[in-house]
Structure formats: C-alpha cells, structure tokens
Amino acid sequence: MTPVELSRTVLRALRAAVDAGELAVAVPERAHVERPRPGGRGDYASNLALRLAREAGAPPLRVAGILAAQLAAEPGVARADVTGPGFLSITLDGEPGAGLVRDVLARGERYGHAEADTGERVQLHVPYELRAVVVADSARRILRSQGALVRVTCDAAPDPAWGEVLGVRVDGHGPPPTPLPTLRPVPAPAHPDPLRLGRDAARWALLHPAAHDRPDTGDGHLAQRETNPLFRVRYAHARTRALLRNAADLGFAPEPGDVPAEDGPHPLLGALGDHPAVLAAAARHRAPDRLARHLVITADAFLAGAHTVLPRGDEKPSAAHRARLALAEATGTVLAGGLSLLGISAPAYL
Template identity: 75%
Template sequence: MTPVELSRTVLRAMRHAVDAGELSVAVPETVGVERPRPGGCGDYATNVALQVARAAGRTPRQVAEAVAPRLAAEDGIAGVDITGPGFLNITLTRSPAEALVRDVLAHGRRYGHVHPDTGQLAQLHAPREVRALVVADAARRILRSQGTLVRLTCDAAPDPRWADVLGVRVDAYGIPPQPLPGLRPVPAPADPLPLGRDAARWALLHPAAHDHPRTDPAHGGDLHLAQRESNPLFRVRYAHARCRALSRNAAALGFDAHPGDVHPHDIPHPQALLAALGDHPAVLAAAARHRAPDRLARHLVVTADALLAYQHAVLPRGDEKPSATHRARLALAEAAGTVLAGGLSLLGISAPAYL
C-alpha cells in the first residue's frame, strides 16, 4: 500500500466511524501520513485524530480509539497502535519499501504529481531580472505538477536570450494595474548565461531566495561546471547517470529490476534512500506552496547522496549469482533515478544517462 492509498484508507475508516455514529465530525478531504517519529511504531503514522478532535468534541485519543478498529480491519493493514496524545501508528501487511518502489516506478517521472488537475489557478509576477524569472519559471513547473494552472507575467519583455538559453517562458509582460504577489529573490550578481542552461538554472535555483547565488566566475560561479564531488549539481546528475549504468550492467548480467523487500540490515543501509523517495511528494507540495524551487533542489541532493552511498550494494559481486535481493535493490536504485530525473525536469535541468 502506497502512502497515497494509505491516506485514502485512513479517511475511509474515519467515514465508517462517522456513519456508525461513533464520531460526529466532518471528515477531512485529505490526511497526511508519514514515517513514525521518535516514540512511534509501525510503518506509518497519522495525526488526523488531533486535527479533528476539537470539531468532534472529543479528546484526540478518543477519536483515535474510534477510528483504530475500523482502520485495522482494512485490507493491507496488519495492525494499528495509538501512541502519545492520539497518533495512529499503522503497520502494513506488505513491506512498505516494496510498496514505495512500486509506486515510484508505476508513476515514473510523474511520481508525486497531483492528478487530475485541482482546478486551482495561480498568478506569478516577476521583475525583469534573470534570477527572478528563472525562479518563477521553476515555480510554475512545480505548481503545475501539483495540479495548478499558472500564469506567469513580468514587468517588461525579458531578454530573448533568457528564453533561448535558459528556457524561460512568460505569458505576458507589463506593469500590472494593481500590485501582485511577486517573486523577488536576491538578484544574480553577474550574467549566468555563460554557464549554460543546466549550470545557470541550478546556480539560480539551488540557493534559497534570500541567499546570494554564485554566478560570477570570480566568486565561485565556475564551480557549477566542475565535474567533482564538491559540486551538488554534478552529484545529482552523476547519481542519475550511475542509476542508468546499474540498469545496463544488470542487463549484461542477465537480470532486471523487480520490486521486493529491501532489508533494513543491508550494508549500506537503505533507510536514507527510502526516506528520500518517500518524502518526495511532500517536498513537491511544499515547494509549490511556498513557491520555493530551492526546496526541491536541496531534496535532490539528499536523494542523490543516499543513492551514491547505496549503489555499491546493488549488483552481485565476485561469484555471486543474481538473486531476488539484487533485483529488489536494482528496483530501488531505478526508483531513485526516476525521482532524480523527474525533479531535474521540474527545475528545467537535463538528466543525462551518461556523464
């Protein structure tokens, strides 16, 4: 069961409790599930009981006690425990790692996207400044991934090179008659175009909006072009390329990926990579909500570093024969590569298969 499916299951259990008269409260349209925090247990946890307790006229624990038995009776749920003031801790019947990998591979680069469209509309307006427009362009892409239709405007006609080199597209330009909520990050200190599209966009998007981007060669701008570990963009793109290389090498050894249980006692441990993949939908939602592409960029670095630390366990070594474990590890690596490719695409950056 994927996190999205589990969220729907929690809501269904709550509706059953309401229909049975055990609760009197409006059931939320959505509910979040996440990995248990310290003190929790199981595969996932939700704080929905705390969210609706006041409206239900009950304590959070009483709400949780009404929902827990019905949730435990749902298919795919092995057990439900109540911890703290009223957190529902859920144990699944299938390995959560396998379910997560299947979910990523099933959705491909659209993993974490919202479908169908929500019907929401957003207006983004930016000054005629290269970083502001690149940030707005990436924010538009991320918002679109979350089912929102976006219109991007600018104070004046952008430099045509910003479209040709950086891929920026503006729907209209001109000073609006009324002030609009705008994106005004710290401007680029130097022209980023000499860096090329991928490095320039990363240089402008990776820092938070209030941080100064490095686009001046005299102040580290050329580091975005460096093919070494100290360059976060290189690590992200290299991790994606390594994933594609693992798939090619596995095919040469006569096996392919198949999602399965990835054991937590594996060396190196897969938890960091699984956590990064599981967090991806929430990162996209937060990046869209805050119009902050830098959140996605930093998350891609975390995912890439976790994959690079895990990659050495994927393929058989020495006289080892390919096994179900190797196929499951390869599926996990391919899921990570899929997330990296999808995230880079939303930032307007390419994800080469060879690097």
C-alpha cells in the same frame, strides 16, 4: 500500498469514524503520511489526530485511538498504534517497499503528479529580475504537475538571453491592470553572471537556495565533485542507469521486492515515499528550492547504498539484488522527473 493510497486509506478510516458518530469533524482533502522519524514505529506515521483534536473537542490521544481502531480494519493495514502525544504509527501488510517501487515505476516521471487537472488557476507576477523569472518558470512546472493552470507575467519583457540560455518564458509583460501578489525572491548578486554557467548549473544556482537566501553563482556549480549538490544529484541519476545497463550484461533485470532486512532502515524508501508530498508543498508555497533540496536527500540516500546493488565477484544475482536494482531504477526515475520540473537535464552518462 503506496503513500498516496495510504493517505486515502487514512481518510477513509476518518470518514468511517465520522459516519459512526465517533468523531464530529470535517474530513480534510488529504491526510499527511510520512516515514517515521528515527526511533519511530511502523512503516508510516500520521499527525492527523493532532490536527483534528481541537475541532473534535477531544484530546489527541482519544482521536488517535478512534482512528487507529478504524485503520486496523482497513485492507492492507496490519496494525495501527498510537504513539507520543497522538501520532498514528501504521504498519502495512505485505511488502510496502515493493509497492512503493511498483508505483514509481508504473507512473514514471509523473510519479507524484496530480492524476487530472484540478481546475485551479494561478497567476504568478514577477519583477524584471533573472532569479525571479527562473523561480517563476520552475514554479509554473511544479504547479502544473499538481493540476493547476498557470500564467506567468513580468514587469518588463525578459532579456532574450534569459530564454536562449536558461529556457525561461513568460506569458505576458508589463504592469498588471490590477495589483497582483508578486513572487519576489532575493535578487541574485550582480556578479558573477549566472548565465555563463549554462542552463543546468545556472538554474540550479538560482533555484537551490531558499528564497530568502542570496544565491552563490560561482564556478563551484560546474565542479564534478562531491561538494557540488547538483553533481551528486545528476551523478546519482547516471549511476542508476549504469547499474541497469550492467545488470543487463549480467543477465538479470529489476524486480520490485522488499529490501533485505540486513540492509537496516532504508532512508531511500522514505525519500521516494515523501516525493509526492514534497511536490505538493513546493507547489503550495511556490518554492522550487524544496524540490531541489529533496533531490539532494534522495541522491545521497541512494549513493550510500549503490555499492550493494550488483553482485560481487562470483556471487550470483539473487532476489535481493533484483529488489535493490528495482529500487535504483525507481530512484533514477524520481531524480529525472524532479530535475525536469526544475528545468535541468538528467544525463544517462556522466
């Protein structure tokens, strides 16, 4: 069961509790599920009971207990426990890691995207400033991934070089006829000029910092070393593709399966599972920086275990190697899709 499917399962359990008269609440559109924090239990956790407690007029522990009983009866759920002040800890049947990887590979770079247009229409208006236009351009891509139709306008026609070098575009320019909320990040420093970095590095330099942080547009974004987050993300993607090529040379292919228990807790599965929620939050807050930072987390989690993917020496490819290779392939897919939403390329060779 994937995180998206589990979210629907949690909502289905809530509806069952409402229909049975156990809870009197409005069923929300989504239920947030995430990998448990260090020391937590189960495969996933949800704070839904804490969110609903006031509306239900009952303590969070009682709400969580009702939801846990309903969840335990759902197909694919092995058990549901109540922890802390009212969190739901959910343990799945079968191979949750394998299901997640299959879902990523089936959806491809559209993993985490809305399945259909939502009908939402969004107008983003920005001042005549390079960083504002780049943020709006990426926010448009992310919002579109969540099913929204987006129009971007600017106070004045953007400098042609912004489009030529960074690939940004706007749908109109000039003062709007009626006041509009303005997407206004902190301006980039006047020097050094980010355009000299080229499309990928310049966009990353302007998108990776939070909106309230002043971006660094120095040459460090071009450095191919571990201290450069953009390099780590693109290197991790290229590494996943190299592993697939090398595995093919060794005569084996990826096959989704559970990561071996001896590997211990796998933060990479958590990062991949969180990707849809990160995209939704980045769209909701018009904040591409949330996606950029999540790609760094995903890349670092992958690179920490990349050395275990292929057999060593005379070792024969095993089910564990095929499962790790499938996880690597899924990681590359998520990194490529995320970089695309930021307007940044994901080379297969680096």
